[in-house]
Amino acid sequence: MLIRIDVESTRPLYEQIADAVRGAIGRAELGAGDRLPASNELAEAVGVNVHTVLRAYAQLRDEGLIELRPRRGGVVRASAPLRAPLIDQARRLVEVAQHHGLSRSEILDLVAGEL
Amino acid sequence: MLRIGLGVLLPAALVVAAVVPPLALWSHLPGRLADHWGFGGTANGSMPKPFALGVSFALVALGASLSSCWALGLPGPAAAPVGGRRRVVASGLGLVGTGVFFCGLGAATSLVVTFANLDAPTWHQAHPLGAGTLIGLSGGPLALLVAALYLARCAGEANLGHGRLAETPARLGLSKGERALWVGTARNRWAMPVALVALGVGVALGAGNDWALALSILAVSPAVWLLASVYVTASASGVKVAYGPLRWPVTRIPLRRVTHAEAVEVVPAGWGYRGSLRLFGRAAVIVRKGEGLELSLTGGQSFVVTVDGAVTAAALLNDELTRARGADGEA
Numbered sequence: 001m002l003i004r005i006d007v008e009s010t011r012p013l014y015e016q017i018a019d020a021v022r023g024a025i026g027r028a029e030l031g032a033g034d035r036l037p038a039s040n041e042l043a044e045a046v047g048v049n050v051h052t053v054l055r056a057y058a059q060l061r062d063e064g065l066i067e068l069r070p071r072r073g074g075v076v077r078a079s080a081p082l083r084a085p086l087i088d089q090a091r092r093l094v095e096v097a098q099h100h101g102l103s104r105s106e107i108l109d110l111v112a113g114e115l
Numbered sequence: 116m117l118r119i120g121l122g123v124l125l126p127a128a129l130v131v132a133a134v135v136p137p138l139a140l141w142s143h144l145p146g147r148l149a150d151h152w153g154f155g156g157t158a159n160g161s162m163p164k165p166f167a168l169g170v171s172f173a174l175v176a177l178g179a180s181l182s183s184c185w186a187l188g189l190p191g192p193a194a195a196p197v198g199g200r201r202r203v204v205a206s207g208l209g210l211v212g213t214g215v216f217f218c219g220l221g222a223a224t225s226l227v228v229t230f231a232n233l234d235a236p237t238w239h240q241a242h243p244l245g246a247g248t249l250i251g252l253s254g255g256p257l258a259l260l261v262a263a264l265y266l267a268r269c270a271g272e273a274n275l276g277h278g279r280l281a282e283t284p285a286r287l288g289l290s291k292g293e294r295a296l297w298v299g300t301a302r303n304r305w306a307m308p309v310a311l312v313a314l315g316v317g318v319a320l321g322a323g324n325d326w327a328l329a330l331s332i333l334a335v336s337p338a339v340w341l342l343a344s345v346y347v348t349a350s351a352s353g354v355k356v357a358y359g360p361l362r363w364p365v366t367r368i369p370l371r372r373v374t375h376a377e378a379v380e381v382v383p384a385g386w387g388y389r390g391s392l393r394l395f396g397r398a399a400v401i402v403r404k405g406e407g408l409e410l411s412l413t414g415g416q417s418f419v420v421t422v423d424g425a426v427t428a429a430a431l432l433n434d435e436l437t438r439a440r441g442a443d444g445e446a
Binding site: 001002003004005006007008009029034037041042044045046047048 | 290293299300348427
């Protein structure tokens with residue numbers, strides 16, 4: 001798994017880390033039960049604050065992709081391989097919709113219309 | 116010459132040492148030979164004469180064939196076909212070291228069993244074995260192993276890998292503001308079962324009061340467990356290899372020691388931590404066959420670790436090397 005972040009990008013650093021992990025799960029480079037790198041190790045390697053990494057891991061947990069365990073750190077959940085690409089696509093849908101000036105309720109209606 | 120001496124003459128001498136004395140003294144040996152001694156030094160196990168000596172003969176024969184394979188350049192049983200982009204890791208050292216070790220072990224057991232049982236009416240009256248004999252028995256073959264490895268190194272035959280990789284690794288093309296951490300793992304799916312079996316056998320032997328054997332088998336278990344998997348990271352600070360489920364111990368190779376990184380196809384000639392950077396300038400961590408990361412280090416040294424996704428790791432490291440050299444050039 002490659003976690004690659006660009007400090008010159010406008011996208012927040014924690015989002016970039018979360019994207020990289022989500023992408024790795026989607027490409028099956030990370031499988032259910034695999035452990036994420038320790039937060040201090042990742043923070044040091046890519047030159048960001050540990051809290052930035054922890055924020056990215058917390059977001060992945062909120063997305064239902066990983067569990068955060070006291071001693072083992074982030075562990076990929078069994079449902080993550082199916083879920084990660086969906087979250088990615090949902091994010092892209094929202095990005096495109098916002099780019100075209102759709103409001104929150106319009107986006108929700110759009111999705112509801114497809115159901 | 117050294118190659119023939121080490122791979123053929125030394126094993127041949129050990130074969131003669133193992134086979135001639137027992138055969139010459141055959142009529143002076145009892146029908147069953149003591150082949151196992153308790154802690155007190157008295158014999159407590161025996162086997163029929165042909166079997167007791169046959170085991171030693173088989174050991175020297177196996178050892179001699181392994182080391183002569185190396186000396187005569189024949190493909191040994193552990194060596195696999197060497198294609199354009201495959202490489203055999205540790206084949207030379209592994210073959211000659213293992214071969215000479217088995218020869219030494221076979222000769223030592225043959226001689227000890229023969230002289231301990233010499234002129235004894237039955238195996239119960241075999242000469243007791245003291246601590247000195249035990250140390251000689253285990254120390255002799257070990258000393259031979261170390262000497263063989265050292266001489267093999269001197270002979271320039273200690274290449275852990277040979278054959279060149281056809282494919283040049285791709286670059287990631289990191290931009291100025293980009294930072295990256297690569298993480299990869301490799302595991303051996305047989306290591307856990309083997310460690311568990313060793314544990315079970317060790318405990319069973321311990322329960323049967325054969326403590327010496329039980330402890331030596333029990334010692335295998337954690338060693339196998341430790342090398343069942345590796346966790347490898349690569350970044351601008353270099354490469355880190357962590358062993359086993361605890362991710363400890365850790366081997367670190369800082370980026371300034373690396374000159375080039377390459378992904379290779381590893382065909383194992385043995386498993387575990389092979390070689391030594393300090394002694395031989397070459398080391399390899401082999402937990403399975405297949406994809407591996409080869410690092411060329413300063414001073415002509417090299418380090419190989421088997422790991423999934425090594426192509427990406429090599430690309431990242433080569434990018435970071437270019438970047439570090441660029442920074443040096445500007446400074």
